[in-house]
Amino acid sequence: MHSVLRRPSWRAVFHPRRGYHASVLPSMVSTSSPEFQTKAAAMDELLKVLETKMYTARQGGGSKAAERMRSKGKLLPRERLGLVLDPGSPFLELSPLAAEGVYPGQSIPGAGIITGIGRISGKECVIVVNDATVKGGSYYPLTVKKHLRAQEIARENRLPCVYIVESGGAALPHQANVFPDKEHFGRIFYNMAQMSALGIPQIAVVHGMSVAGGAYVPAMADENVIVQNQGHIFLAGPPLVKAATGENVGAETLGVTDHLARDDEHALAIARGIVGDLGDASRTIAEPSAIPKDPLYPASELHGIVGTDVRQPFDMRDVIARIVDGSRFREFKKEYGTTMVTGFAHIHGYQVGIVANNGILFSPSALKATHFIQLCSQRQIPLLFLVNVTGYMVGSKAEKGGIAKDGAKMVRAVACADVPKLTVIVGGSFGAGNYGMAGRSYSPRFLWMWPNAKVSVMGSAQLSSVMNTVSKDPFQHASLQEEIDYQSTALYSTARLWDDGIIKPTDTRNIVGLGLALVSRERSSDKSRSGRTTWDGDGKGFGVFRM
Numbered sequence: 001m002h003s004v005l006r007r008p009s010w011r012a013v014f015h016p017r018r019g020y021h022a023s024v025l026p027s028m029v030s031t032s033s034p035e036f037q038t039k040a041a042a043m044d045e046l047l048k049v050l051e052t053k054m055y056t057a058r059q060g061g062g063s064k065a066a067e068r069m070r071s072k073g074k075l076l077p078r079e080r081l082g083l084v085l086d087p088g089s090p091f092l093e094l095s096p097l098a099a100e101g102v103y104p105g106q107s108i109p110g111a112g113i114i115t116g117i118g119r120i121s122g123k124e125c126v127i128v129v130n131d132a133t134v135k136g137g138s139y140y141p142l143t144v145k146k147h148l149r150a151q152e153i154a155r156e157n158r159l160p161c162v163y164i165v166e167s168g169g170a171a172l173p174h175q176a177n178v179f180p181d182k183e184h185f186g187r188i189f190y191n192m193a194q195m196s197a198l199g200i201p202q203i204a205v206v207h208g209m210s211v212a213g214g215a216y217v218p219a220m221a222d223e224n225v226i227v228q229n230q231g232h233i234f235l236a237g238p239p240l241v242k243a244a245t246g247e248n249v250g251a252e253t254l255g256v257t258d259h260l261a262r263d264d265e266h267a268l269a270i271a272r273g274i275v276g277d278l279g280d281a282s283r284t285i286a287e288p289s290a291i292p293k294d295p296l297y298p299a300s301e302l303h304g305i306v307g308t309d310v311r312q313p314f315d316m317r318d319v320i321a322r323i324v325d326g327s328r329f330r331e332f333k334k335e336y337g338t339t340m341v342t343g344f345a346h347i348h349g350y351q352v353g354i355v356a357n358n359g360i361l362f363s364p365s366a367l368k369a370t371h372f373i374q375l376c377s378q379r380q381i382p383l384l385f386l387v388n389v390t391g392y393m394v395g396s397k398a399e400k401g402g403i404a405k406d407g408a409k410m411v412r413a414v415a416c417a418d419v420p421k422l423t424v425i426v427g428g429s430f431g432a433g434n435y436g437m438a439g440r441s442y443s444p445r446f447l448w449m450w451p452n453a454k455v456s457v458m459g460s461a462q463l464s465s466v467m468n469t470v471s472k473d474p475f476q477h478a479s480l481q482e483e484i485d486y487q488s489t490a491l492y493s494t495a496r497l498w499d500d501g502i503i504k505p506t507d508t509r510n511i512v513g514l515g516l517a518l519v520s521r522e523r524s525s526d527k528s529r530s531g532r533t534t535w536d537g538d539g540k541g542f543g544v545f546r547m
Contacts, residue, residue, distance in 0.1 A: 022326075022328035022329060022330045022344070022345070023328065023329065023330065023331070024296065024327050024328055025317050025318075025320060025321035025328070025329050026321075027296075027297050027321055027327075028318075029297075029301055029304070029305060029318055031304060036304035036305070037304065038307070039303065039304045039305070039306065039307025039308070039309075039312070040303040040304035040307070042307055042308040042309070043303035043304075043307055043308055043451075043452060043505070044303060046308055046451045046452055047303075047451060047504060049451075050451045050502060050504075053097055053100065053491075054096060054097065056109065057096050057097055057100070057109040057110050058078065058109075058110075059109065060076070060077060060078075060109055060110070060131045060133040060134050061109070061131070061133030061134040061135070062133070065133035065134070066133055068133075069132065072230070073230070073263065074207065074208065074230065074264060075207075075265070076133065077114055077129050077130070077132065077133065077164070077166075078114065078129075079264075080129060080164050080205075080207065080268060081114060081118075081127065081129050081164065083264075083268045083269075084118075084120055084162065084164065084205075084272060085118045085119060085120060085127075086118075086119045086120060086121065086122065089118060090118070090119070090510075090514065091116050091117070091118040092117040092118070092511065092514050092515075093114070093115070093116040094115045094116050094117075094146070094149065094150060094500050094501055095110075095111075095115070095146055095149070095494060095497050095499070095501050096110055096114075096501060097110070097491065097494045097495055097501070097502065098110055098111035098113075098145075098146050098494065098495060098497050099111035099112075099140065099142045099143075099495060100491060100494070100495040101491075101495055102495050103140065108134060108140055108142070108143075109131075109134055110131065110146075111140060111142040111143045111146045111497075112130070112134035112135055112137060112138065112140060113129065113130055113131060113143050113146055113147060114127075114128075114129040114131055115128050115129070115146055115147065115150035117153070117159065117514070120162060120271070120272055120275040120276075121272050121273070121275045121276035122276070123160065123276075124159055124518060125159055125160045125161065125162050125275060126150050126151070126153055126154035126159045126160070126161050126162070127161075127162045127163075127164065128150050128151075128161065128162070128163045128164070129164040130163075130164065130165055130166045130167040130214070132167070132207075132208055132209075135168075135171065136167075136168040136209075137168055137208075137209075137214070138168045138169065138170065138171040139167065139169065139178055139213065139214075140171045140174055141177040141184075142495075142497060143171075144178055144183075144184055144185055144187075144188070145183070145497050146497055147188055148183060148187055148188060148191070149497060149500070151188065151191040151192075151195070152191075153445070153446075153500075154195065154200060155195055155198070155200065156420075156445055157445065157518050157519060158198075158200055159200070159518070160200060160201040160203065160275060161192070161200070161201070161202050161203065162203045162204075162205070162275065163203070163204040163217050163218075163221065164205050164207065164268075165204055165205060165206045165207065165208075165210050165214065165217050165218060165231075166206070166207045166208035166209060166210065166231075167209070167210055167211065167214035167217075168209060168211050168212075168214065169211045169213045169214040169215075170185055170213055185213045186213075188213075188217070189213075189216045189217070189220045192217070192220040192221065193220060196220075196222055201222055201223075201275075201278055202220065202221045202222045202223075203222065203224070203225075203271060203274050204217050204218035204221035204223075204224040205224070205226075205267050205268065205270075205271045206218050206224065206225065206226040206227065206231035206232075206233055206257065206267075207227050207230065207264055207267065208230060208231060208232070209231075209232050210231065210232060210233045210234075211232075211234060215233050215234055218233050218257065219233065223258050223274055224257050224258050224259070225257065225258065225259040225260075225261055225267045225270045225271055225274075226257040226260060226261065226267070227261050227262075227263060227264060227267045228261065228262065230263075230264075231257075231267075233257065286517070287349075288349020288350050288517075288520070289346070289349060289350065289351050290346045290349045291349060292325055292346070292349040292513075293325045293326040293328075294325075294326075295321060295322050295323065295324060295325070295326065295327045295509070296321070296326065296327040297321055297322050297327060299322050299323075299505070299506040299508070299509060300506055301318075301322060302319060302322055302505040302506060305322075306426060306427060306450070306452065306505065307452070308451075308452040309452075310388070310427045310428035310453075310454050313359070314388075314427075315358060316341050316356040316357060316358050316386055316388065316426075317329070317341060317356075317358075319356070319386060319426060320341070320356060322509070323347060323508055323509045323512065324345035324346065324347055324354075324509075325345065325346040325347060325348070325349065328345060328346075329343050329344070329345045329354070330344045330345070331343040332344070332368075332372050333368050333372070336364055336368055337362065337364035337365035337366075337367065337368035338358065338359075338365075339358050339359035339360055339361060339362060339365045340355070340356070340357065340361065340366075340369050341355075341356040341357070341358050342355055342356070342368060342369060342372040343372075347509060347512055347513050347516055348509070348510075348513030348516065348517070350382075350513065350516035350517060350520050351382075352381065352382050352383070352422075352512075352516060353372065353373075353375070353376035353382070353383050353384070354383075354384050354385075355369055355372065355373065355383060355384070355385050355437070356387075356388075357386070357387060357388045357389040357427075357433070357437065359390075360389070360392070361389060361392045361407065361410075361433055361436065362392075362403070363403050363406040363407075366392070366403070366406040366407050366409060366410040366436065367406050367410075369410050369413070369436070370406075370409045370410045370412075373410075373414060373417050374413055374417075374542065376417065376419055377413075377416075377417040377418050377419050377542075380419055381419060382419050382420045382421070382422065382516060382519050382520075383417060383419055383420070383421045383422070384421075384422050384423075384424070384512060385421065385423040385424070385437045385438040385444070386424055387423060387424065387425040387426060387427065387428075387429045387433075387434075387438075387439075387453075388425075388426055388427030388428055388429075389427075389430065389433030389434070389436070390428060390430050390433060392407045392432050392433060392436070407432060407436060410436045411432070411435050411436050411442075412542060413542060414435070414436060414437075414438050414442050415442055416541065416542045420444075420445045420519040421438045421443070421444040421445060422444055422445055422446050422447075422512060422516070423437065423438045423439070423446070423448070424447075424449075424450070424503075424512065425447070425448070425449045425450065425453040425455065425490075425499070426452075426453065426505070427450075427452070427453060427454075428455075428456075429453065429454070430454075430457070430458055431457060431458055434455060439455070440498050440499065445515065445518075446500050446515045447499045447500055448499060448500055448501055448502070448503045448508075448511060449490040449493060449494065449499045449501075449502050449503070450490065450502070450503065450504075450508075451490050451502050453490045453493075453502075454488040454489060455488055455490075455493055455498065456484060456487070456488035490502050
């Protein structure tokens with residue numbers, strides 16, 4: 001049986017607002033081909049594993065811990081989250097699989113904390129929820145890291161913070177990795193002070209014990225709410241007070257608050273009212289610049305296009321065609337540096353410049369990307385990096401051709417681009433290609449991974465080749481290769497918060513659209529305040545490009 005290939009023509013469509021023609025990307029994908037079906041089946045199986053782990057993480061500390069909370073008349077953490085959010089509004093959860101398998105012999109689902117971006121009283125907020133069903137809401141090293149990442153997103157995007165608090169403070173056995181360093185527990189409260197000074201509201205709702213470092217969250221908030229006979233705020237609980245001073249005190253005598261609530265529901269209603277009264281300090285997201293249009297091709301086909309083997313090539317245009325509005329894409333320098341795809345599109349009506357890999361990075365590819373990134377920075381267009389890169393080309397010919405200098409130009413452009421960057425790793429992100437494609441160290445506003453994605457200093461095949469030159473021990477080769485393969489997986493990455501979460505390929509359009517809406521909100525807010533657009537930087541430019 002012959003499969004029917006869709007072969008839409010390259011239709012040029014004029015958009016008055018944009019002032020240029022955007023072409024509809026053609027699709028040559030055969031969904032009935034054996035290759036497509038094999039890739040799709042492998043991706044489907046990987047997603048089943050992901051969904052099982054996500055479901056387990058959402059259960060928090062399990063049924064016994066949940067029943068203990070209910071027996072005290074408390075709502076569960078995710079029930080509190082559901083009540084504070086506007087009904088039916090989206091919630092973009094961050095790093096739900098944090099701490100997965102990281103602490104030997106201990107299960108810390110989600111690192112004991114729920115973080116994300118949601119809508120409260122019509123305003124987008126960063127929400128941080130202590131999960132008291134997990135080790136009493138204690139802070140492990142990755143709990144701190146996840147909390148700090150949520151605050152970083154709040155600060156970068158000028159989003160109010162709502163903290164739903166019930167925490168026993170630092171996990172004492174881990175205090176050396178929680179308490180003393182710059183990016184440890186104290187940084188949470190430093191960030192709260194800094195954001196409050198910047199006019200980014202800080203609101204806390206205390207539902208239970210808020211002890212030691214946990215007490216500083218409501219103490220540092222601009223406004224806080226406490227549930228009577230249930231919430232307690234104290235730097236040192238009665239046992240520690242007794243040990244330090246010999247004084248006998250009850251929990252009720254310690255702490256201070258602004259609003260007293262009858263129960264969890266009442267406290268969350270008060271918090272919604274506080275956010276509703278924030279006024280101009282918290283703007284809603286900006287309207288898109290174009291009318292959103294669904295892609296022409298179904299997102300479900302992404303599974304069969306990409307698959308799970310990062311060594312299998314695919315055309316990134318087939319991915320772009322299933323993400324962008326109307327599958328329309330105005331490609332930039334299509335015939336030059338062909339292993340890099342660059343161009344302009346809209347996602348849910350928001351304009352974006354796309355930088356995507358179609359193979360290894362040669363000098364022309366790097367120069368093309370550098371030029372395009374500079375254009376987007378000049379025009380204040382956010383950048384979306386779609387990553388599937390093995391790295392920059394090596395070898396004497398490439399070195400003589402200037403790959404080191406040209407690759408450095410691209411890396412510099414990514415580092416200094418004065419617009420928000422969003423990154424989605426859809427395949428491999430290896431070596432210096434990770435830097436050039438806005439990896440975590442280059443501070444994208446958001447970084448998401450597909451479940452098949454891999455991040456490593458090099459691929460396992462290259463690793464094996466390198467090891468053969470430095471060691472003749474085959475056992476060492478196999479052991480190291482297996483270790484690197486494991487450490488490069490998306491699950492290993494997300495457990496350590498090297499990304500903002502693993503997402504389903506079919507959700508990419510909507511999640512990226514939410515991210516663009518948030519950064520567009522910031523652009524609108526900045527323009528209204530100062531008459532000009534400011535983004536990540538301060539107009540400092542790109543520095544010196546080596547020629």
